[in-house]
Amino acid sequence: MYALSDVRKVFGNDAPALDGVSLTVGRGEHVAFIGPSGAGKTTLFRLLNLTLRPTAGVLLIDGVDVAALDGAGLRRARRRIGTIYQQHNLVGRLRVVHNVLAGNLGRWSLSTAVASLMRPRAADAARALEQVGIPEKLWARTDELSGGQQQRVAIARVLLQDPDVILADEPVSSVDPSLALTIVTLLRDLSHQSRKTLLVNLHSVELALGYFPRIVGVREGRIAFDLAPDEVTPELLGALYAGHSDATRQLDRIHDGIGSYGTACRPLPGFSK
Amino acid sequence: MASAPTAPPAARFPASPSRAPFGRFLAAAFTVVLAISLREAGVDPRLLVQSDAVGNAARFVRGMFPPALGVDFLGLLVRPVIETIQISLMGTTIAVVIGFPLGLLATASLMWRGALHERTPVARRALLGGVPYGLARALLSVFRAIPEYVWAFMFVRAVGLGPFPAVLALGVAYGGMLGKVYSEILEGVDSRPIEALRAAGASRAAIVLYGLVPSALPHLVSYTLYRWECAIRAAAILGFVGAGGIGQQLALSMRMFQFDEVLTELAVLFALVAAVDFVSGRIRGRLV
Secondary structure, eight states: OEEEEEEEEOOTTSOOSEEEEEEEEOTTOEEEEEOOTTSSHHHHHHHHTTSSOOSEEEEEETTEEGGGOOHHHHHHHHHTEEEEOTTOOOOTTSBHHHHHHGGGTTTSOHHHHHHHHHSOOHHHHHHHHHHHTOGGGTTSBGGGSOHHHHHHHHHHHHHHHOOSEEEEESTTTTSOHHHHHHHHHHHHHHHHHTTOEEEEEOSOHHHHHHHOSEEEEEETTEEEEEEOGGGOOHHHHHHHHTTOTTHHHHHHHHHHSOOTTGGGSOOOTTOOO | OOSOOOOOOGGGSOOOOOOHHHHHHHHHHHHHHHHHHHHHTTOOTHHHHSHHHHHHHHHHHHHHSSOOOOHHHHHHHHHHHHHHHHHHHHHHHHHHHHHHHHHHHTOHHHHTSSGGGTTSOHHHIIIIIIHHHHHHHHHHHHHHHSOHHHHHHHHHHHHOSSHHHHHHHHHHHHHHHHHHHHHHHHHTSOHHHHHHHHHTTOOHHHHIIIIIHHHHHHHHHHHHHHHHHHHHHHHHHHGGGTOOHHHHHHHHHHHTTOHHHHHHHHHHHHHHHHHHHHHHHHHHHHHO
């Protein structure tokens, strides 16, 4: 699906946000990205969804170099990538139905888009909302929903878009732990059913290790490790979060074995008390 | 506080950037400009209390009472009042038709700047973004730099007397103001939902439709209503160049020294503006 080699991203005169990132993600793979805030995870996701352009290095999608894409070709490529954001990035003043149907905008002609604002194809949106568990919110105004419900609307929008890959950038950082677990499993199950590639950027190490078969640690714009969850040792995590305020919090939770996410997390080697 | 807190070592945090010299310079420059303006604008309060000034004003005011309330005269005002409302409505409508597309073109975040255009090649960004952006901004500046009174004067020459030149004048001058403010409102819209639509492959037009306009709608409508209120007042003034409406009656009465009629016409104008204030206030209240 993705092949990155030696990708670098610099904003203005700052230190590079990403440097020397090489990574391959196969079709249908589920990968969790972890690391302290400011490590460059969000920048990486914005490169992967073709919002940003690498300063240097090569980004291939299915073997195609996306640097050359432009105009209609770029739009076609973006259509195949669905993104879920920490802040939902929905249009609050629109009804839920329109936010969900907006997933179609990459495919629709302008006249279809206009027509849909007046007579939305509600059945399509309703089906997607059914899948994420809030069918009754179809006609609600989006900014009247809770944070968790808005995140479900954002997932429904991606379902309508029907992309090949789903990028979820900190999808559960603004919801409580039990809801976080629900949303992560929802994302995982939905992508599994439709054989989509799923890349998730997670604030919680516990969720990442418990639910994803491949863990990529990012620190200071570089990939620190790329391992299966049972190969991720406390030492690696300690180094990943070293000097960051949430380091001890993250690690203590795993050491104590009482996660916020209940018993669903399987015990990991090296983390027993 | 019982004990004085010990001051933290100065080196621990950066000092706040000092803008004091610049502030002092601004204050000094402002004072000088104000002083010069006071003299050059001929501000002389003594003129207000000179005997003939007071006499003239008194005659003007005395002439206003009692206001003209004859049925014939009031009947004469009905048409111009309706005409004024129609001029303001049509003028504002044309202003929206001119201002909205130009306002979109004059929105930097839509045309060439920011996250939407990270991946646009520089040449395309300049040619298809920067050039129309610059032209739209220039056009909007010209439209609003020329006062609606002057526009009306030109349109009277072009299309003759009557309400139509007033409508055109309002449309162009207010189109320039609306376009400028629309672009500022659209610029201020939260960019995150826009980025999400872009990332899903939406075209620029679709982004305007599903992202920019819905988010900005209350502000866009609110400012347009405010402009409509201004248009009522302006429509009255435009009557002075023969563009019809209540203003034309006002100009006639003043020229004929019929101050009793002037008072009635001013009262009608006041009622009109108050009514429009009320209506637009209600609409705005429901929007927010």
